[in-house]
Amino acid sequence: MVIGFDTLILLLSALLIFWKVVGLTCFTAGLVRTRNTNDILAKNVVLLAITIMIFIPLTQHIIFSKGINAYIPNFSSEFTRPVMPSLRHAGTLFELLMAAIPLYIITGATAERLRFWPFMFFSLFYLAIIYPVVAYWVWGNGFLHNVGFIDFGGAAVLHISGAVAALVALIYLGTRQGRYDENQKTIPQPGANIPLAMLGAMQIWFGTVGLNVGTALLNAPTGLLMANLSLVTLNTLIAGSSGLLSILLLTRIIYGTIDVTLLFNGALAGIVAISANPILTNSNIVVLIGVIAGILTILSLMLCNRLRIDDPIGAISVHGIGGLWGILSVSFTLDYLPVLKGSPIAFHNWWQLGLQSLGVISIIAWVFVTSLIVWSIIRFTVGLRIKTADEFKGMDIITCGMNAYPEFIIPGQEKS
Numbered sequence: 001m002v003i004g005f006d007t008l009i010l011l012l013s014a015l016l017i018f019w020k021v022v023g024l025t026c027f028t029a030g031l032v033r034t035r036n037t038n039d040i041l042a043k044n045v046v047l048l049a050i051t052i053m054i055f056i057p058l059t060q061h062i063i064f065s066k067g068i069n070a071y072i073p074n075f076s077s078e079f080t081r082p083v084m085p086s087l088r089h090a091g092t093l094f095e096l097l098m099a100a101i102p103l104y105i106i107t108g109a110t111a112e113r114l115r116f117w118p119f120m121f122f123s124l125f126y127l128a129i130i131y132p133v134v135a136y137w138v139w140g141n142g143f144l145h146n147v148g149f150i151d152f153g154g155a156a157v158l159h160i161s162g163a164v165a166a167l168v169a170l171i172y173l174g175t176r177q178g179r180y181d182e183n184q185k186t187i188p189q190p191g192a193n194i195p196l197a198m199l200g201a202m203q204i205w206f207g208t209v210g211l212n213v214g215t216a217l218l219n220a221p222t223g224l225l226m227a228n229l230s231l232v233t234l235n236t237l238i239a240g241s242s243g244l245l246s247i248l249l250l251t252r253i254i255y256g257t258i259d260v261t262l263l264f265n266g267a268l269a270g271i272v273a274i275s276a277n278p279i280l281t282n283s284n285i286v287v288l289i290g291v292i293a294g295i296l297t298i299l300s301l302m303l304c305n306r307l308r309i310d311d312p313i314g315a316i317s318v319h320g321i322g323g324l325w326g327i328l329s330v331s332f333t334l335d336y337l338p339v340l341k342g343s344p345i346a347f348h349n350w351w352q353l354g355l356q357s358l359g360v361i362s363i364i365a366w367v368f369v370t371s372l373i374v375w376s377i378i379r380f381t382v383g384l385r386i387k388t389a390d391e392f393k394g395m396d397i398i399t400c401g402m403n404a405y406p407e408f409i410i411p412g413q414e415k416s
Contacts, residue, residue, distance in 0.1 A: 007087050007090050009214075009217060009229070010087055010090040010091060010094055010214055010217055010218075011090045011094075012210065013094055013210040013211070013214030013217070014093040014094040014097055014214065015210065016206065016207045016209060016211070016213075016214075017094065017097040017098060017101075017207055017211050017214070018097055018207075019203055019206060020101070020203065020204050020206075020207020020208060020210070020211065021044075021048060021100055021101070021104060021207070022207075023201065023202070023203025023204035023205075023206075023207055024044070024101070024104040024105075024108070024200065024204060025104070025200065026196050026197070026199050026203060027108070027197050027200030027201055027203075027204060027313065028040050028044070028104075028108040028200070028312075029041060029193070029196060029197075029200070029404075030191050030193040030194060030195070030198070031108075031111075031191035031194075031197045031261065031312055031313045032111045032112055032192065032312055033112065033189065033191065033192050033394075034192040034394075034403065034405045034408055035393070035395070035396050035397070036111060036112045036395045036396060037192065037193075037396060037403075037404035038395075038396040038399065038400040038404045039111075039112075039116065039395035039396055039398075039399045039400065040107060040108075040111060041404070042116065042399060042400055043107050043116060043119060043120075044104060046120065047103050047104065047107070048100055050120065050124065050127070051096060051097075051099055051100040051123075051127060052096055054124065054128060055099050055127065056092065056096065058075075058127075058132075059099060059128065059131065059132050060092060061076055061077065061079075062074070062076075062132035062133075062136060063132045063135040063136050063140050064076070064079040064136075065136070065140070065141070066078075066141060067140070067141050067142070070141065070142055070143035070146055071137075071142065071143055073132060073133060073136040073141075091218065094214045094218075098154060098158060098215075099127060099131055099135075101154070101159075101162065102126070102158050102159070102161050102162030102165065103123050103126060103127075103162070104162075105159070105162030105163060105165075105166055105315045106119070106122075106162055106165055106166045106315075107119070108166075108311075108312065108313040108315040109163075109166035109167075109169070109170060109311045109312070109313065109315040109316055110166060110169050110170065110173060111312045111313065112176050112312060112391070112395060113173045113174075113176060113384075113385050113386065113391065114169065114384060114385065115383065115385065115399075116395075116399045117382070118378045118379075118382055118383065121382075122169075122371075122378060125374050126371075129370065130161070130165070130367055130370050130371065131157075131161065133366060134156075134157050134161050134363050134366060134367065135157055137149075137359075137362065137363070138151050138157050138359070138363075139157065139218075144359045144362065147355055147358075148352070149355050149356065149358070150276065150277060150330045150355075150356065151276050151327060151330075151359070152212070152215050152216055152275070152276065152278060152279065153208075153211055153212045153215045153216075153274075153275030153276060153277075153278055154211065154215065154275060155272060155273065155275045155276035155322075155323040155324075155326040155327050156276070156327050156360060156363050158275075158323075159272050159275070159319035159320070159322065159323035160319070160320055160324060160327070160360065160363060160364065160367075161363055161367045162315075162319055163316045163319040163320030163321075163323065164363075164364050164367040164368050164371065165367055165371040166311075166315055166316055167309070167368075168368060168372050169371070169375055169384070170309055170310065170311065170316075172376075172384055172385075173384060174385070175308055175310035176189065176312075177388060177391050177392065179308075179310050180308065184308075189312070191261070191312070192405065194261070197261065197264060198264065201264035201267060201268060204268060204271075205236075205237075205240050205267055205268070205271055208236055208240075208271045209232075209233050209236045212233075212235075212236050212274070212275055212278040213229060213232050213233065215275075215278075216228070216232050216278060216279055228279055231279065231280075231281070232278045232279060235274055235278050235279075235280055235283075235286045236271055236274060236275075238274075238283055238286045238287060238290065239270040239271055239274035239289055239293070240267040240268070240270045240271040240274075240290065241267070241270070241290065242270055242286070242287045242288075242289075242290030242291045242294070243266040243267050243268075243269045243270025243271070243273070243291065243293045243294035243297070243322075244263050244264075244266040244267040244270065244294065245291075245294070246266060246290070246291040246292075246293075246295055247262050247263060247265065247294040247295075247297065247298050248263055248266070250294070250295065250298050251263075251298070254298075261314075262298065262301070262314075265297055265298075265301070265314045265317070266293075266294040266298070268318045268319075268322070269290075269294055269296070269318045269321070269322035270293045270294060270322070272293070272318060272319055272322035272323050272326060273289050273290065273292075273293035273323070273325050273326030273329065274286060274289055274326060275323075275326060276323070276326035276327050276329065276330050277326070277329070277330045277333060280333055280336045281336045282333075282336040285333055285336055289325075289326065289329050289333075292329075293321075293322045293325050293326065296321050296325050297314070297317045297318055297321055297322055298317075300316075300317035300320075300321040301314050301317045304316060304317060324360060327356050327359065327360055328353065328356055330352065330356055331349050331352040331353035331356050332349055332353075334349055334352060386398060
């Protein structure tokens with residue numbers, strides 16, 4: 001009976017991650033301009049199919065392999081994942097949907113410039129090589145798992161890795177046409193459908209509850225999750241709320257107005273940060289994690305703007321900086337993690353900070369170098385960015401041959 005209940009919880013968690021994937025699509029589609037909406041929709045729906053087709057026969061066999069050693073995985077037909085047989089199919093569904101999340105981060109950050117097919121080529125390599133190595137290190141038999149690195153919900157495995165791969169792509173892609181004037185002053189390029197973006201943000205928030213609950217079930221000792229299902233859910237809601245409110249106050253102080261899109265980013269930064277350690281028993285600590293995540297995110301967004309890192313949805317700041325803060329914050333919350341009480345890996349806070357830093361540096365280095373190699377190969381062979389003239393026409397016409405909002409746009413006339 002207990003095993004059946006665990007399976008049900010994991011299956012529901014997987015379906016919530018599917019809902020989160022839908023939310024990521026809506027969020028990005030709402031924050032791009034009308035002429036680029038269909039391109040985002042096409043990329044994201046194809047990504048889901050590709051992830052399913054690659055993860056089942058390949059990716060999961062690398063993540064849960066015995067490995068050549070603790071640093072290099074191999075391909076194994078025998079899984080070493082610590083999941084009961086009754087949970088196997090539900091676990092596979094849950095894990096394959098998680099694997100898609102970093103790619104959705106990339107589509108948002110590179111929106112309105114990155115061509116469809118080059119991105120699909122990168123996605124194949126990411127699912128086959130880049131992601132499985134990171135997941136093997138943290139959730140498989142890798143060295144980070146063995147030394148006690150903590151990342152329950154994928155703050156590093158999913159969010160930081162996706163943000164780093166996106167950042168490398170933006171280095172090559174550059175800024176969107178018309179983003180800066182002749183004096184290098186930023187020209188706003190608001191999204192076409194803010195209500196759709198808000199719907200997406202709420203779906204992501206709700207879906208992350210499933211992500212955190214499912215990863216807690218897979219990573220926590222037997223019986224721990226059942227006593228903390230509501231706690232994990234509550235922490236996800238608290239962290240998102242505190243991140244949103246911190247940005248609300250900051251934008252009111254800095255800009256004198258309320259930027260709705262920044263409110264979304266604050267909430268998302270909070271839930272990304274708490275995903276590293278959602279089984280905290282002190283709500284005040286959860287609030288603090290969310291508040292700091294929101295503050296760091298808006299500072300990162302301002303810095304990206306100064307550095308001319310043109311990220312239409314703020315993905316690098318939300319997922320990269322939010323994830324980084326979440327991973328490091330684990331070091332100072334060990335006393336509020338019941339999963340570690342009495343465990344031989346319950347190290348001193350500063351020692352854990354060293355382990356968390358080691359994990360982050362290792363993951364960033366691996367993803368950056370491998371992404372740089374793959375993006376470079378694609379750039380110098382088939383190319384990455386659409387032509388300037390095509391950018392003004394919009395990627396909907398170039399990629400899909402039709403506009404998402406045909407009654408609101410005449411192709412080639414929109415110049416901003």
